[in-house]
Amino acid sequence: MWKPIEEAPKDRPILVCGGTYTWDADYSDEVPFKRVALVYYQPSIYDPRKVWQGDSTGYQDEYYWYFPKYYQEVPEPKLD
Secondary structure, eight states, rough: OOEEGGGOOOSOOEEEEESSSSSSSSSTOOOOOSSEEEEEEOOOOOTTTOEEEEOOOTTTTOOOEOOSSSEEEEOOOOOO
């Protein structure tokens, strides 16, 4: 069940959806976020709005800043 991002825990990775994301420091390329991402709480010392960070699928050492609306806990792996 998806919950409001304001209730999200900050001590572990979570799944997020909705909202927007960017890879650009000045937000000129902020775009709608239409999938699910694994993110972690990593506040920016330069911008208090940037708190949810996740890896990109692009270049090495590149990451995105997410501004999601909803979150879910990461499910435990099902080991048989």
